[in-house]
Amino acid sequence: MNTIHQQEMEQLRVLFRQEAIDRAGDRIRILEVFLDTEEHVTCAELIALLNKKDYDFEPDFVRETLKLLACYGFVQENKFELEESTYEHRHLGYHHDHLICTRCQKIVEFEDDDLEALQLQIASQYGFHMLQHKMEIYGLCSDCINKREPLVSIASAREGEWVQIKEFLGGSGIQNRLASLGIRVGDEVELLTNSGKGPLVLAHNCSRLAVGRGIAKKIMIIPGGKEKGQTPGLRLSRLKEGQKATIVRVGGTSAFRRRLMEMGFLKGTEIQIEKYAPLQDPMELILKGYHISLRVCEASQIVVKKV
Amino acid sequence: MPKKTFTVALAGNPNSGKTTVFNNLTGARQKVGNWPGVTVEKKEGHLNHNGYDIVVVDLPGTYSLTPYSIEEIVARDFVLDEKPDVVVAIIDASNLERNLYLSTQIRELDTKVIFALNMIDVARENAIKINTNKLSELLAVPVVSLVGSRNEGTDRLLETIISIAESDKGIPDQSRRVSYGHEIEKAISELNAFIREKTGGNLPYNPRWTAVKLLEDDSVVKKRIMNRTGTHGGAILEKASGLRQELFGFFREEPEILMTDRRYGFIAGIIEEVQKTGRRDRRDISRRIDKILTNRILGIPIFILFMWGMFQITFTLGAYPMEWLDAGVWHLGQVASLLVPSGILHDLLVDGIISGIGGVVIFLPNIMILFLCIAIFEDTGYMARAAFLMDRVMHLIGLHGKSFIPMLMGFGCNVPAIMATRTLESQNDRILTILINPLMSCSARLPVYLLLAGTFFTESAGNVIFAMYFTGVILAILMGRLFKNIFFKGKSAPFVMELPPYRNPTVRNLLIHMWERSKFFLKKMGGIILAGSVIVWVLSSFPQGITSSTPETAGNRYEGSDNLEDSYIERMGKFLAPVFAPIGIDWRGSVAIITGLVAKELVVSTMGVIYAAEDEDETEALKTALTRSGMTRASALSFMVFVLIYMPCIATISTIRHETNSWKWTIFSIGYSTSLAWITAFVVYHGAKTIGI
Ligand SMILES: Nc1nc2c(ncn2[C@@H]2O[C@H](COP(=O)(O)OP(=O)(O)OP(=O)(O)O)[C@@H](O)[C@H]2O)c(=O)[nH]1
Ligand SMILES: [Mg+2]
């Protein structure tokens, strides 16, 4: 039996004595058996183990003892959703955190010293003496994510759709070539033309790019033109002359956004399309009582809501 | 009593009327125009009042204290670093909210500030009422109302400036200021404390302000901190970037964006209290005018019509005063001939100076008309519309509509036009615009067209001149496209430009504009053109000059034009002739082209001197001399095209050097334009000969 376990048994004796708990000896034996196994066990499994060692305690006593041990912080009870509780060792200052996949129920253990230190620090900030904590991160494991949304190539997207680029197929050669055109993973692009054959035309960062169908097949996006929970909104550039809207979000590079915001393009500001220039570009807007002109593709970085 | 001196800076949004107020205060005649970005350099003026010697500084306009282009950097650096005693924030009262964005930031700078509400007349027209007392009370700054264009309120402004400069309580009380919200304020005070601790107060600016700017990741302030605080600088910047990271983590948004939002929030609160907008008169004249001038169908044709009209007027309307001046010059020559006895002095005066200067000066009216037209474009606000209309076309060469303004200005003179490129935010755009700018035919080249088109294409001279300018524009676009593809690949900067309301141009402004240009032109005549003409005369009259001017020999000179054979200038011309022969330009033209490098006006002067010296009959107009010299329509066209395109004059070259800060681009500009000129002239000459023009 290792020293941590011995220390814990000793602590338990002291505690039981202080709190005047009954049947202390039996309970310590139960802990001994529990500490002997490194598995996560359920109550029934523990009783089976006790039986193997020729202990014959009532199941209710075992269950109650486990609860008590958990209460004093010697045992970690894990209860995942609807399943039966499992119990594991709980060594103060020495334990695992869990990542739990809600889809396939996989549990991944992890340890992180920084996280442990941080938790101690937070507890002490609140004047807490931390005995133990529980860290469970719920989510989808990497296997499940990859299964979640099959990516499709941009060649199958519809004209006029805004899509976010998720991945490039076909190695770093393609990636470099596209990067030299300014296209990177994570960029949002608008598909201007896609006739089903021949090259596609993309609007990206205010320039138009023609991309051969062969390459386009290697640019992967999420189908449906939208990322979960984030519908691309109405773009200012889609409004017609005379229409009014309020600004929802100004996108683009940080310098560009800032310049616009300094000129009064703020969330909630009403904006009216005065006109488009004869060659359809740029456009003239009225904002806060003054007139300003903006290129159409720059206006496409501004998300608005019609009023 | 010793004079008291102090400095006042005029700062504010572009087109808010800073220069107008500057001119009112100092009596200067700096250029005013109704589009954002007229002033690109700081300008100083002096003002004496009640024993005070006040230095007033006019600054380029900016929208915020975060500069994006060179001229904005100038403005901000002056306010931050030169520490003027008083800053007058010129505010366009008809657009209070946006103007307060900059003004309230200036107010936080620990300098004495006055808010000058300019364009009160426009605000009134738009039924905007501003409670100036309340504004002054809320922000603890003196507020003065002005109508700059009518010089109203200038005295009050001046009194306020002096009283604030003299007072020891001029720095506004900061008890009311923008609150950036809990998280950001916490970061500001943390950084503020850190900066104080590290530097012990040895800081260029107020530490809170510095902290705010560092959290906004302001590159200029970062650099200043590094320079000023030495070893601690790194630690401070690191701390700031750590805090930025934290804020970003918290808000998922860049702190500077949040802070801009909060500032506008603060301003909205003030606007709420001080501004009342009444029922607005729906007749918005500006918008109505724009319905036509920037109309989808009519916009561009109208623009081209305006350009065409400008050159037509320049030629046709200018023709009358030109004839009077021409007659005047002729009479002057006659008088001079009578007064000064024959001899070298007579020839110098009549053939050199009067022919040289007279040949150009007669075009003064045309040039004045051209500048008047440009001034009207600038003062009414059409300039910004031209940029709006042409943005798409400029986009073809990867440039901005804004780049079109310097191009239009180039029709006047390339030097201020090249300086005007400072408003462009991207350095690549600037260089490209500078490179193609000389293709915009400046007014100094106009006399060449007027002379040659007037001589060889009498009936359609206006159109020929328009065609010259048009060729320049087309070439500028083609070259721009080419250079963009070779040197400046990549995206062009975003096009964000304010379109100011149309305004009636003030007659005073227009007159000032014309007067300034005329003065400049006349000064040039008295200086470089005079010197140039004298030199050309000397070179064309010697070594045989003295003999050839005597009446006896002059008689045979025309027929046997070999007489001038040995003059220096002819030797020079004949040396160059092989280069110019393929494009139909004779040795006289070659010499004129060479002297034109100094100043393009010298092209015509030189021709005047050479033909005068060659001609037995001084009364004969240069025009007739030209036709008699064997110049054809084709060679005239070729000559005009060459003059249009070839290397820019010395003043322009030195401006290019200064503005690009690169010899490489300067030399490139000279090289490409000259080769392009030769090639185009060759094509034009042979093309014209083939189709029989
Ligand atoms: N109606 C009206 N127009 C004004 C007033 N003050 C100036 N203007 C006009 O506003 C326009 C801009 O004036 P400028 O003085 O050139 O403005 P600025 O602030 O120096 O502009 P930049 O140098 O471009 O930053 C000009 O057309 C002026 O005639 C005013 O009080 N009322
Ligand atoms: Mg100005």
Ligand SMILES: [Zn+2]
């Ligand atoms: Zn899973």
